[in-house]
Amino acid sequence: MTDEGPEPKRGSEAAGKSSRAAAVKIKENVWEVPTTFKAGMLVPARIYASEKLMQQMDDAVFDQLTNVACLPGIVKFAHCMPDAHSGYGFPIGGVAAFDPEKNGVISPGGIGFDINCGMRLITTTLTEKDVKPKIKELVDTLYNRVPAGVGSKGFLKLTSGQFTDVMRAGSKWCVEQGYGWDEDLERSEDFGCITWANPDKVSDRAIQRGIAQLGTLGSGNHYLEVQVAENIFDQKTAKKFGITSNDQICVMVHCGSRGFGHQVASDYLRVFLTKMKDYGITVKDRELACAPFNSKEGQDYFQAMACAANGAFANRQIILHRIRECFSKIFNTPPEDLGMNLVYDVAHNIAKVEEHKVNGKNKKLVVHRKGATRCFGPGRKEIAPIYRDLGQPVIVGGSMETGSYLLLGTEKALEETWGSTAHGSGRTMSRTKAKHMVRGEQLQKEMEKRGIYVRTVSYSGLAEEAGFAYKSISEVVDVMHKLGISKKVVGFRPIGNVKG
Amino acid sequence: MPNYRFLEGIAVADLAFEATGKDLNDLFTNAAMAMLVSQVDVKTVAPKVTKKIVLENEDVGQLLFDFLNEIIYLKDAEQLVFKDVKVAIVKNAVYKLSASFRGETIDPKKHKLGNDLKAVTMHKFKVEQTKTGWKCQVVVDI
Numbered sequence: 111m112t113d114e115g116p117e118p119k120r121g122s123e124a125a126g127k128s129s130r131a132a133a134v135k136i137k138e139n140v141w142e143v144p145t146t147f148k149a150g151m152l153v154p155a156r157i158y159a160s161e162k163l164m165q166q167m168d169d170a171v172f173d174q175l176t177n178v179a180c181l182p183g184i185v186k187f188a189h190c191m192p193d194a195h196s197g198y199g200f201p202i203g204g205v206a207a208f209d210p211e212k213n214g215v216i217s218p219g220g221i222g223f224d225i226n227c228g229m230r231l232i233t234t235t236l237t238e239k240d241v242k243p244k245i246k247e248l249v250d251t252l253y254n255r256v257p258a259g260v261g262s263k264g265f266l267k268l269t270s271g272q273f274t275d276v277m278r279a280g281s282k283w284c285v286e287q288g289y290g291w292d293e294d295l296e297r298s299e300d301f302g303c304i305t306w307a308n309p310d311k312v313s314d315r316a317i318q319r320g321i322a323q324l325g326t327l328g329s330g331n332h333y334l335e336v337q338v339a340e341n342i343f344d345q346k347t348a349k350k351f352g353i354t355s356n357d358q359i360c361v362m363v364h365c366g367s368r369g370f371g372h373q374v375a376s377d378y379l380r381v382f383l384t385k386m387k388d389y390g391i392t393v394k395d396r397e398l399a400c401a402p403f404n405s406k407e408g409q410d411y412f413q414a415m416a417c418a419a420n421g422a423f424a425n426r427q428i429i430l431h432r433i434r435e436c437f438s439k440i441f442n443t444p445p446e447d448l449g450m451n452l453v454y455d456v457a458h459n460i461a462k463v464e465e466h467k468v469n470g471k472n473k474k475l476v477v478h479r480k481g482a483t484r485c486f487g488p489g490r491k492e493i494a495p496i497y498r499d500l501g502q503p504v505i506v507g508g509s510m511e512t513g514s515y516l517l518l519g520t521e522k523a524l525e526e527t528w529g530s531t532a533h534g535s536g537r538t539m540s541r542t543k544a545k546h547m548v549r550g551e552q553l554q555k556e557m558e559k560r561g562i563y564v565r566t567v568s569y570s571g572l573a574e575e576a577g578f579a580y581k582s583i584s585e586v587v588d589v590m591h592k593l594g595i596s597k598k599v600v601g602f603r604p605i606g607n608v609k610g
Numbered sequence: 611m612p613n614y615r616f617l618e619g620i621a622v623a624d625l626a627f628e629a630t631g632k633d634l635n636d637l638f639t640n641a642a643m644a645m646l647v648s649q650v651d652v653k654t655v656a657p658k659v660t661k662k663i664v665l666e667n668e669d670v671g672q673l674l675f676d677f678l679n680e681i682i683y684l685k686d687a688e689q690l691v692f693k694d695v696k697v698a699i700v701k702n703a704v705y706k707l708s709a710s711f712r713g714e715t716i717d718p719k720k721h722k723l724g725n726d727l728k729a730v731t732m733h734k735f736k737v738e739q740t741k742t743g744w745k746c747q748v749v750v751d752i
Contacts, residue, residue, distance in 0.1 A: 195622045197623070198731045198732070198749070198751070202623065223728045223731075224728060224751075259726060260649050260721075260723045260724065260725070261690075261726065263689060318683075320686075322689070329726035330623075330725065330752040368686075369682075372728040372751070373729075379732065383732070397732050399732075540618045540619070540620075540621065540622055541623070541625065542617070542618045542626075568723045568725065570724050571723075
């Protein structure tokens with residue numbers, strides 16, 4: 111196995127300066143590492159963060175981001191969102207666009223193993239007063255109907271032919287089968303179905319890992335949460351998204367493509383590692399393995415990734431259906447009468463071909479978002495007509511203890527970050543360390559005292575997700591709000607949580 | 611004392627470990643155990659099923675990478691968690707590995723479960739020979 115290619119260091123990196131120290135403050139909440147820092151940097155690295163969030167990012171974020179800035183065909187900047195922490199290849203919170211006409215690449219390392227990991231937000235007409243007395247019963251029912259944890263299986267038994275339909279049609283397949291409402295589709299990025307998906311590009315191993323998992327949460331930082339819309343920052347927009355009072359109950363889901371997507375990513379990482387040399391590409395980190403977007407391997411991955419993305423859309427659609435069933439059962443009312451509308455479904459680990467302005471001209475770029483959310487402003491054709499005049503709803507999930515946000519995409523985001531913003535609060539502490547600081551059982555009790563009822567398959571996993579292991583979500587969304595990249599609409603407080 | 615240890619400063623959001631072994635069989639067994647104990651408390655798993663796998667590769671690092679990914683594959687595709695593993699590696703023209711895992715079908719009521727592992731990554735992945743045997747460093751996406 112070849113390691114990262116040795117390359118002579120030059121500039122400030124050669125002089126022993128760290129990539130973090132090389133970051134220069136450009137203006138309030140914006141930092142840049144210039145191309146002179148590292149040999150091979152084609153564009154500067156640009157970080158959006160407050161002083162405090164900068165300090166909380168681990169050093170590897172800056173190393174990884176400046177490595178991304180060296181990838182062929184990268185345009186303008188290697189961007190980094192305020193919730194960033196180190197990942198593999200790209201940092202989590204990394205955004206980069208590549209020009210396919212200039213040998214621009216596609217890299218699984220810029221998307222993540224959990225392809226189309228994302229968020230869903232669902233409204234209800236219930237208030238905190240209605241739900242609080244039944245919260246245990248409700249969360250227990252959700253816990254039983256949305257399986258979570260190691261190797262969990264869903265309730266759907268799919269044939270391989272049906273799974274192929276899921277790969278092609280995503281949420282659309284689910285709605286056709288009766289798992290959802292027609293209107294759910296327009297309330298989703300890509301209408302819940304990426305059209306260029308090609309199941310021929312997916313391995314049998316990936317299908318075997320995924321076929322039993324539709325409608326499951328997974329583990330790690332994935333969750334299903336019952337929340338109260340506590341702070342409404344923008345009444346008018348909130349109302350258009352179906353949130354009208356500050357005691358309204360909403361439900362948020364965070365999960366992705368499960369074993370299916372993880373295997374697609376693993377398969378293509380191996381393909382790219384061996385194929386890169388044929389295209390004369392060297393990278394500074396094996397997890398940045400990539401291929402030109404306009405190459406056989408690049409296209410194969412793009413089509414396989416779309417299958418995994420559709421798998422994730424379908425997964426979240428089935429979960430939405432289960433949530434409606436559970437609420438309906440507990441409150442003895444049809445979900446339609448409980449106002450259980452989907453606000454939106456966002457993908458925060460994905461690559462898409464999008465049109466953006468580069469030097470005043472419209473160009474098609476391959477935009478990678480890894481732990482970053484698309485936040486297009488008003489007017490973009492990608493947003494369904496119901497929201498097109500407003501801008502894209504953006505769902506940002508916090509740690510299970512601290513709350514979450516609904517934001518709105520802006521025109522400014524299109525100018526600054528290829529229409530991208532943060533995706534969560536971002537870890538500051540390793541899982542191993544968090545587990546040493548608190549026991550899961552103890553954390554569960556403490557959370558219950560604070561009014562958050564949690565169910566989990568894994569107590570060690572619960573401890574790893576403790577709020578103190580994360581950055582402050584308010585600080586993260588405030589940075590992007592102040593910069594005008596995404597605007598705060600509603601802030602949510604958790605009252606019940608099924609932890610994956 | 612197990613011949614693996616979990617590392618804190620390598621992967622903020624994921625699982626990083628280092629394993630050692632007096633020979634390759636030992637190294638692979640210990641690295642596999644680090645993965646198995648992160649998925650489940652192995653004391654709660656009974657040896658009801660034996661799963662045999664055979665792999666080969668000219669590169670010992672790639673062999674370990676594929677071997678560890680099999681644990682993740684079997685967890686998702688066959689819903690199996692394991693208690694232990696026996697590994698035998700021979701080297702001729704290439705490294706040939708045969709391994710047999712003992713465990714059972716996942717049962718959340720019976721098993722004390724940990725993390726659902728997504729993928730073995732190439733991030734800081736290292737396999738090296740030392741004075742006393744072999745050592746590896748592995749980061750697993752969670």
